[in-house]
Amino acid sequence: MRAFLSQKLAQQLDVELMQQPGFSLDQLMELAGLSVACALAAVWPIAARVLVLCGPGNNGGDGLVAARHLKHFGYEPTIVYPTTPKDTAGGRLYTNILEQCKNLDIPVVREPPREIQAQDFDVVLDAVFGFSFDASRGFRAPFDTVMQSLSSTEVPVASVDIPSGWHVEEGDKHGTGLSPAMLISLTAPKPCAKHFKGAHHFLGGRFLPPKMAEAYNLTGLPKFPGTEQIVRLDSSDTCT
Amino acid sequence: MRAFLSQKLAQQLDVELMQQPGFSLDQLMELAGLSVACALAAVWPIAARVLVLCGPGNNGGDGLVAARHLKHFGYEPTIVYPTTPKDTAGGRLYTNILEQCKNLDIPVVREPPREIQAQDFDVVLDAVFGFSFDASRGFRAPFDTVMQSLSSTEVPVASVDIPSGWHVEEGDKHGTGLSPAMLISLTAPKPCAKHFKGAHHFLGGRFLPPKMAEAYNLTGLPKFPGTEQIVRLDSSDTCT
Numbered sequence: 001m002r003a004f005l006s007q008k009l010a011q012q013l014d015v016e017l018m019q020q021p022g023f024s025l026d027q028l029m030e031l032a033g034l035s036v037a038c039a040l041a042a043v044w045p046i047a048a049r050v051l052v053l054c055g056p057g058n059n060g061g062d063g064l065v066a067a068r069h070l071k072h073f074g075y076e077p078t079i080v081y082p083t084t085p086k087d088t089a090g091g092r093l094y095t096n097i098l099e100q101c102k103n104l105d106i107p108v109v110r111e112p113p114r115e116i117q118a119q120d121f122d123v124v125l126d127a128v129f130g131f132s133f134d135a136s137r138g139f140r141a142p143f144d145t146v147m148q149s150l151s152s153t154e155v156p157v158a159s160v161d162i163p164s165g166w167h168v169e170e171g172d173k174h175g176t177g178l179s180p181a182m183l184i185s186l187t188a189p190k191p192c193a194k195h196f197k198g199a200h201h202f203l204g205g206r207f208l209p210p211k212m213a214e215a216y217n218l219t220g221l222p223k224f225p226g227t228e229q230i231v232r233l234d235s236s237d238t239c240t
Numbered sequence: 241m242r243a244f245l246s247q248k249l250a251q252q253l254d255v256e257l258m259q260q261p262g263f264s265l266d267q268l269m270e271l272a273g274l275s276v277a278c279a280l281a282a283v284w285p286i287a288a289r290v291l292v293l294c295g296p297g298n299n300g301g302d303g304l305v306a307a308r309h310l311k312h313f314g315y316e317p318t319i320v321y322p323t324t325p326k327d328t329a330g331g332r333l334y335t336n337i338l339e340q341c342k343n344l345d346i347p348v349v350r351e352p353p354r355e356i357q358a359q360d361f362d363v364v365l366d367a368v369f370g371f372s373f374d375a376s377r378g379f380r381a382p383f384d385t386v387m388q389s390l391s392s393t394e395v396p397v398a399s400v401d402i403p404s405g406w407h408v409e410e411g412d413k414h415g416t417g418l419s420p421a422m423l424i425s426l427t428a429p430k431p432c433a434k435h436f437k438g439a440h441h442f443l444g445g446r447f448l449p450p451k452m453a454e455a456y457n458l459t460g461l462p463k464f465p466g467t468e469q470i471v472r473l474d475s476s477d478t479c480t
Binding site: 020021022026031037038041042072073095097099102104105206209210211224226 | 309467
């Protein structure tokens with residue numbers, strides 16, 4: 001089976017989902033973030049302390065929504081959100097989801113930790129950078145610190161959509177050293193998933209219309225079971 | 241246990257959810273509709289043909305979202321949507337969700353059926369009127385036909401939040417004759433749930449912050465298990 005979304009196609013798909021069938025970012029992010037929380041809970045059903053590292057874009061927004069659902073599921077998430085959201089439609093959505101999280105008494109910290117230690121956290125949710133990020137120019141502060149602590153921690157890392165800083169097609173081309181234990185691909189795996197060596201690979205984001213799956217040549221993706229928002233992938237799903 | 245939301249408090253809670261923690265209607269409706277779809281699938285795991293009767297307000301919007309998720313779950317929903325959405329923020333959301341449903345090849349019909357027959361449908365999802373509707377003045381066309389066919393069908397009916405046309409506190413005060421097999425209470429049961437005689441009562445809409453649950457005296461609600469978006473209620477949950 002071969003069903004990947006290149007960077008260009010992933011961007012195009014997002015635009016199309018919001019154009020023709022008229023999805024709002026709120027809707028897509030809600031379902032994406034929910035699936036991320038469900039996948040994390042499937043692998044670590046009793047982990048309590050989850051550090052949620054959020055970047056400035058939609059990948060970070062997915063992380064925020066996941067944190068909110070994790071709190072409802074009984075987890076103790078802590079959010080690191082170093083960015084001040086812009087006063088745009090997208091930025092206001094982040095501001096609102098941050099408020100929703102604070103309203104649930106989830107700690108929200110601006111300053112990223114220099115070290116992520118096993119005595120403090122059971123899992124790290126990596127929602128720093130998604131498929132639109134270009135790591136070729138390095139990481140601006142404070143995300144250099146975020147990436148440093150993320151790559152060097154012994155706490156298991158679950159990455160949202162792509163391991164942060166990886167090249168969407170070529171994997172860890174820029175040498176982040178990040179090797180997550182878990183990857184939650186959203187809508188469809190990106191080509192870099194072929195380089196993923198962790199034990200747990202899930203597909204989330206159950207909203208892709210079959211017509212679009214066909215148009216993007218993604219018909220080989222496994223079916224979501226029953227009412228589940230996630231499905232486990234194995235290596236046959238990501239090997240060409 | 242006693243945990244009900246009167247009409248006034250239910251309206252106030254919705255306003256508050258969208259004010260302070262800044263939920264958008266898109267987010268709340270997505271989670272509410274998803275929980276409705278999950279509850280229906282829990283009771284009728286192999287029913288295929290679901291008639292989704294949608295009213296002009298948020299109850300109808302929840303039904304539209306539920307129809308979209310049901311289609312992803314493998315059901316064959318048919319939507320009856322007699323209203324033309326207004327050109328307001330809420331109306332545009334309905335327009336968009338309708339588009340999302342049409343994009344999945346879900347039939348959307350304007351004209352309500354005069355009769356709902358078991359040879360055509362396995363379940364009817366009643367998303368006609370919610371807790372803000374006042375049935376004391378009767379039903380305007382074409383919703384008189386909708387209510388007539390809904391009340392007289394032998395196909396089992398699942399009602400979203402309250403059985404349509406029922407008085408929020410007093411139940412079927414206006415004599416609709418509607419007696420659904422299933423009720424999916426959203427956020428918290430409304431007082432009329434005490435008069436519900438069907439076999440299946442679920443709670444959905446897993447987004448209420450515990451602080452607000454406390455402020456509204458809803459702390460007695462049962463906990464959602466694991467990552468589930470629904471929890472089954474029994475009569476002890478709705479008897480005072």
